[in-house]
Amino acid sequence: xxxxxxxxxxxxxxxxxxxxxxxxxxxxxxxxxxxxxxxxxxxxxxxxxxxxxxxxxxxxxxxxxxxxxxxxxxxxxxxxxxxxxxxxxxxxxxxxxxxxxxxxxxxxxxxxxxxxxxxxxxxxxxxxxxxxxxxxxxxxxxxxxxxxxxxxxxxxxxxxxxxxxxxxxxxxxxxxxxxxxxxxxxxxxxxxxxxxxxxxxxxxxxxxxxxxxxxxxxxxxxxxxxxxxxxxxxxxxxxxxxxxxxxxxxxxxxxxxxxxxxxxxxxxxxxxxxxxxxxxxxxxxxxxxxxxxxxxxxxxxxxxxxxxxxxxxxxxxxxxxxxxxxxxxxxxxxxxxxxxxxxxxxxxxxxxxxxxx
Amino acid sequence: xxxxxxxxxxxxxxxxxxxxxxxxxxxxxxxxxxxxxxxxxxxxxxxxxxxxxxxxxxxxxxxxxxxxxxxxxxxxxxxxxxxxxxxxxxxxxxxxxxxxxxxxxxxxxxxxxxxxxxxxxxxxxxxxxxxxxxxxxxxxxxxxxxxxxxxxxxxxxxxxxxxxxxxxxxxxxxxxxxxxxxxxxxxxxxxxxxxxxxxxxxxxxxxxxxxxxxxxxxxxxxxxxxxxxxxxxxxxxxxxxxxxxxxxxxxxxxxxxxxxxxxxxxxxxxxxxxxxxxxxxxxxxxxxxxxxxxxxxxxxxxxxxxxxxxxxxxxxxxxxxxxxxxxxxxxxxxxxxxxxxxxxxxxxxxxxxxxxx
Numbered sequence: 001x002x003x004x005x006x007x008x009x010x011x012x013x014x015x016x017x018x019x020x021x022x023x024x025x026x027x028x029x030x031x032x033x034x035x036x037x038x039x040x041x042x043x044x045x046x047x048x049x050x051x052x053x054x055x056x057x058x059x060x061x062x063x064x065x066x067x068x069x070x071x072x073x074x075x076x077x078x079x080x081x082x083x084x085x086x087x088x089x090x091x092x093x094x095x096x097x098x099x100x101x102x103x104x105x106x107x108x109x110x111x112x113x114x115x116x117x118x119x120x121x122x123x124x125x126x127x128x129x130x131x132x133x134x135x136x137x138x139x140x141x142x143x144x145x146x147x148x149x150x151x152x153x154x155x156x157x158x159x160x161x162x163x164x165x166x167x168x169x170x171x172x173x174x175x176x177x178x179x180x181x182x183x184x185x186x187x188x189x190x191x192x193x194x195x196x197x198x199x200x201x202x203x204x205x206x207x208x209x210x211x212x213x214x215x216x217x218x219x220x221x222x223x224x225x226x227x228x229x230x231x232x233x234x235x236x237x238x239x240x241x242x243x244x245x246x247x248x249x250x251x252x253x254x255x256x257x258x259x260x261x262x263x264x265x266x267x268x269x270x271x272x273x274x275x276x277x278x279x280x281x282x283x284x285x286x287x288x289x290x291x292x293x294x295x296x297x298x299x300x301x302x303x304x305x306x307x308x309x310x311x312x313x314x315x316x317x318x319x320x321x322x323x324x325x326x327x328x329x330x331x332x333x334x335x336x337x338x339x340x341x342x343x344x345x346x347x348x349x350x351x352x353x354x355x356x357x
Numbered sequence: 358x359x360x361x362x363x364x365x366x367x368x369x370x371x372x373x374x375x376x377x378x379x380x381x382x383x384x385x386x387x388x389x390x391x392x393x394x395x396x397x398x399x400x401x402x403x404x405x406x407x408x409x410x411x412x413x414x415x416x417x418x419x420x421x422x423x424x425x426x427x428x429x430x431x432x433x434x435x436x437x438x439x440x441x442x443x444x445x446x447x448x449x450x451x452x453x454x455x456x457x458x459x460x461x462x463x464x465x466x467x468x469x470x471x472x473x474x475x476x477x478x479x480x481x482x483x484x485x486x487x488x489x490x491x492x493x494x495x496x497x498x499x500x501x502x503x504x505x506x507x508x509x510x511x512x513x514x515x516x517x518x519x520x521x522x523x524x525x526x527x528x529x530x531x532x533x534x535x536x537x538x539x540x541x542x543x544x545x546x547x548x549x550x551x552x553x554x555x556x557x558x559x560x561x562x563x564x565x566x567x568x569x570x571x572x573x574x575x576x577x578x579x580x581x582x583x584x585x586x587x588x589x590x591x592x593x594x595x596x597x598x599x600x601x602x603x604x605x606x607x608x609x610x611x612x613x614x615x616x617x618x619x620x621x622x623x624x625x626x627x628x629x630x631x632x633x634x635x636x637x638x639x640x641x642x643x644x645x646x647x648x649x650x651x652x653x654x655x656x657x658x659x660x661x662x663x664x665x666x667x668x669x670x671x672x673x674x675x676x677x678x679x680x681x682x683x684x685x686x687x688x689x690x691x692x693x694x695x696x697x698x699x700x701x702x703x704x705x706x707x708x709x710x711x712x713x714x
Contacts, residue, residue: 001379001381003379003380003381003382005382005384007595008380008381008382008383008595008598009380010379010380011379011380016377016378016379017377019376019377019599020373020374020376020377021373022358022360022367022368022373023360023365023366023367023368023546023552023553024358024360024365024676025360025362025365025676026365026553027362027678027679028670028676056413056414056415056418056553056554057413057414057418057577058413058577058594058595058596058597059594059595060576060577060593060594060595061413061414061418061577061594063577064576064577068574073574091576092576092577095574095575095576095579096574096576097574187595189380189595189598195380195597195598195599196380196383196413196595196596196597196598196599197413197554197595197596197597197598197599197600216574217425217430217452217453217454217573217574218452219417219421219448219449219452219453220414220415220417220418220421220449222452236417237415237416237417237418238364238365238415238416238417238544238546238553238554239415239553239554240415240552240553240554240597240600241365241546241552241553241554242376242552242553242554242599242600242603243554243597243599246599313385319381319382319385321384
């Protein structure tokens with residue numbers, strides 16, 4: 001099988017072996033040692049000294065934790081959705097009764113820092129801005145550094161900056177502290193090469209200040225509770241032990257490589273995937289200046305993408321993602337974490353055969 | 358290792374092997390077939406034809422889902438805590454701004470159906486009653502059938518009955534439909550013999566009626582969304598695939614056995630554990646008429662329980678739970694799911710040696 005959806009990603013052999021280890025006591029020393037090591041490793045890749053929590057949920061639960069722990073009903077929030085997952089972030093805020101202003105970015109494009117700053121100046125103050133680092137649905141990546149700089153310049157105090165880094169972090173740098181990101185969220189099944197079911201949430205001093213007065217209900221995702229337990233390497237309720245076993249192994253590799261090398265590898269593999277598709281004469285979706293290094297969206301012109309995806313599965317055992325833009329037929333190819341040029345060559349070869357190129 | 362905490366429980370070898378399988382596409386056919394099979398299997402053990410959802414979270418997340426999907430801020434709720442986990446259920450309702458009345462049961466005892474009915478008649482109406490089937494912290498089991506009957510007799514319409522069945526279900530019967538339980542919650546790492554990180558939540562017609570008007574914020578745990586996706590064997594966000602791989606294998610065994618046999622086995626193993634401890638001259642904690650078939654609490658009289666627990670780990674690699682009642686030193690022995698008399702013999706032998714019996 002060649003699993004090329006944009007997460008869950010394939011697990012390296014030694015990670016997979018760790019996932020299949022027998023359960024242990026989540027209140028014992030072996031667990032707390034592992035949990036502390038994982039938290040430290042995540043902070044290294046997050047480039048942060050903020051608190052960082054590992055929650056047992058998918059990435060969406062991490063996004064909900066960001067909203068539940070910083071906001072109150074009625075708080076004004078600026079959402080900048082540029083696709084399905086940005087829209088999800090806005091909807092979570094709305095589910096928690098925030099007053100959400102949307103600066104909608106057309107699919108395939110990225111957020112413009114000047115426009116974001118303009119909305120903050122003209123329609124602010126906002127309690128928080130919701131950004132997406134890498135939008136899986138349209139295969140483009142925001143310039144989070146420039147966006148954060150523009151947000152800090154547009155208001156004082158600046159709104160909290162909450163970033164969905166789920167499908168980017170670990171592969172595309174997000175300098176949490178240097179850029180002043182208050183909450184950055186990611187998920188184990190993406191570039192982290194671990195099974196799904198763990199969300200990572202970093203939490204700044206400014207976020208803790210907001211936490212003190214935030215009235216949104218929270219219990220399972222309460223980061224105050226998480227902080228109390230984390231001090232002794234534990235979690236408030238039973239954690240996703242099997243995924244943690246795997247994450248520990250993958251993280252050791254990632255920390256060993258370091259963020260620069262990880263980012264350089266994903267730049268290279270992203271370039272390789274894009275060039276392979278262009279070499280086949282296929283078109284890529286989205287703004288050429290902001291294409292993602294973790295997922296590539298290829299436009300399918302003469303037939304439904306579903307037909308291509310089905311053949312990829314049935315004839316080649318290659319699993320890709322489908323179109324998330326109702327107006328464009330596309331195949332989305334994931335290339336984050338455990339992926340090689342040979343994996344992508346298989347996809348190119350199969351696509352060429354299916355499309356008769 | 359002899360993992361005898363009351364969850365996570367040890368995984369049988371074939372379950373463990375499944376947990377270590379390579380990731381698959383959670384939007385593909387192999388996944389949806391598995392997810393549908395698991396949902397059907399859980400409904401069999403739950404003895405229900407109600408909707409049943411599998412969420413990626415620990416059991417606590419399932420308890421939060423029960424509250425978030427049925428209640429609104431200010432709703433009057435009767436909580437009947439008889440230990441740590443019953444208290445947790447009450448706290449979740451409070452975190453969601455419910456008006457919680459507590460009928461506190463002293464630790465080691467179970468809820469009295471007549472008392473519950475009396476409070477409902479005298480202090481009602483209540484929107485919901487929160488019950489614990491099996492209280493892990495005190496090793497006793499409620500008579501949920503009698504409690505439900507009393508609740509239905511005490512008010513018309515009766516309050517919703519939300520039951521934390523996390524550490525009981527799969528080992529101790531809970532006849533969801535026959536007893537009229539509106540929401541029953543359990544968790545994969547208990548008698549279900551799967552890794553932690555999956556919560557199960559059944560949801561009755563009456564619960565759906567409450568859902569329609571419930572104003573508590575919900576997104577990640579929104580069961581309306583879960584229902585839409587479940588129709589095609591999927592989940593709204595990326596599920597805990599590795600735990601589902603394991604659960605599928607364990608559930609096949611459980612469904613093959615059937616609820617009667619599973620309950621009979623746990624009755625037998627519970628009796629065996631209790632008798633072994635009594636044979637050593639040790640005292641058991643809690644009401645003798647309501648002792649749990651999934652966990653046994655043994656009173657430690659002449660030294661701190663922590664000392665005994667540490668020796669069990671360091672000298673025997675046996676992992677038990679500690680005291681949850683600050684006034685009584687105890688060791689709690691889990692015996693749910695994958696457990697044999699030989700596993701318990703090891704515990705007896707080690708305890709005898711440590712305590713010099």
